[in-house]
Amino acid sequence: MHVSSGRRLYGLFLSLITVVLWGILPIQLKQVLQAMDPVTVTWYRLASSGLILLAWLGATRRLPSLRPLGRRGGALLALAIGGLTANYVLYLLGLERLSAGTTQLLIQTAPIMLLLASLLVFRESFGRVQGVGLAVLLLGFGLFFNQRLGELFGSLGDYTLGVLTVLAAALVWVFYGLAQKQLLTQWSSAQIMMVIYLACAALLTPWAQPTQLLALSPLQAWLLLACCLNTLVAYGAFAEALAHWEASRVSATLALTPLVTLGAVAAAASLWPALVPAEELNLLAYGGALLVAGGSALVALAPSLLAGRRRG
Numbered sequence: 001m002h003v004s005s006g007r008r009l010y011g012l013f014l015s016l017i018t019v020v021l022w023g024i025l026p027i028q029l030k031q032v033l034q035a036m037d038p039v040t041v042t043w044y045r046l047a048s049s050g051l052i053l054l055a056w057l058g059a060t061r062r063l064p065s066l067r068p069l070g071r072r073g074g075a076l077l078a079l080a081i082g083g084l085t086a087n088y089v090l091y092l093l094g095l096e097r098l099s100a101g102t103t104q105l106l107i108q109t110a111p112i113m114l115l116l117a118s119l120l121v122f123r124e125s126f127g128r129v130q131g132v133g134l135a136v137l138l139l140g141f142g143l144f145f146n147q148r149l150g151e152l153f154g155s156l157g158d159y160t161l162g163v164l165t166v167l168a169a170a171l172v173w174v175f176y177g178l179a180q181k182q183l184l185t186q187w188s189s190a191q192i193m194m195v196i197y198l199a200c201a202a203l204l205t206p207w208a209q210p211t212q213l214l215a216l217s218p219l220q221a222w223l224l225l226a227c228c229l230n231t232l233v234a235y236g237a238f239a240e241a242l243a244h245w246e247a248s249r250v251s252a253t254l255a256l257t258p259l260v261t262l263g264a265v266a267a268a269a270s271l272w273p274a275l276v277p278a279e280e281l282n283l284l285a286y287g288g289a290l291l292v293a294g295g296s297a298l299v300a301l302a303p304s305l306l307a308g309r310r311r312g
Contacts, residue, residue, distance in 0.1 A: 011245025014237040015253035021234035023260025026100035028223045036212045038092030043208035049232040050197030064191035076179040083176030085200040090169035097162030101279045104261035110170035111251040114177040137295030143288025189239035255296035
């Protein structure tokens with residue numbers, strides 16, 4: 001079982017890097033998806049990140065060996081590869097149908113699902129405070145979608161399909177998260193991500209169309225490059241954060257991500273209204289986003305808070 005190093009400030013710093021990068025990512029991707037399909041975008045992101053890590057680990061003579069993994073480790077690796085590949089593609093398919101803010105708020109269910117799954121895998125308890133946090137989160141989602149509840153539940157249109165697709169992306173991410181956490185007992189975070197990125201890119205190669213790069217405008221090409229670097233740094237920071245900080249606290253920090261996205265969309269829409277449309281949300285919806293973030297943080301932090309009280 002993996003045990004965190006206890007370097008809490010470093011873990012917090014890495015988690016905040018992940019929050020900011022994941023917060024602005026859907027805005028960048030939304031522009032690239034206008035000229036490139038989701039599978040090809042994912043292929044570029046994973047292949048570039050994997051090759052950069054391969055070159056770096058090769059130069060430092062730290063390439064991983066498959067032998068120490070054994071059968072159990074191999075199964076965990078396959079689970080992480082399948083989970084992350086499906087997550088990337090499903091997320092972009094949902095983003096095509098939804099706004100950046102809505103997509104990022106929905107994907108916030110991923111760390112909550114990861115936490116709930118961790119309770120089963122690691123046999124942790126789920127207390128009343130966590131139940132309150134989960135109720136707050138669900139209330140927040142209800143308020144956030146208050147303007148589109150009829151469309152969401154009334155028919156299986158593009159909006160509803162987008163919501164279901166992003167929720168599916170969140171669910172498969174849980175398998176990646178659980179497997180990746182345990183792989184840290186055998187490999188470093190950089191080694192894990194290199195193998196996963198390259199394997200995911202190989203899986204997607206038959207369906208990728210790299211020549212779509214030629215159809216991108218200069219701005220879209222730069223944004224694709226930014227997305228690739230975002231993938232490398234954000235997931236690397238996330239993986240390393242799990243090595244130094246408790247998973248509950250990392251998950252609580254990630255709860256801030258949709259708020260960063262909504263703030264970034266508002267700023268970008270005011271600066272470049274022709275490129276980035278503003279979120280069409282009322283005050284109830286913004287209040288719901290705050291409740292989702294607060295409920296997520298409460299669910300994630302409750303065990304640590306209760307443990308601290310008992311020690312006190």
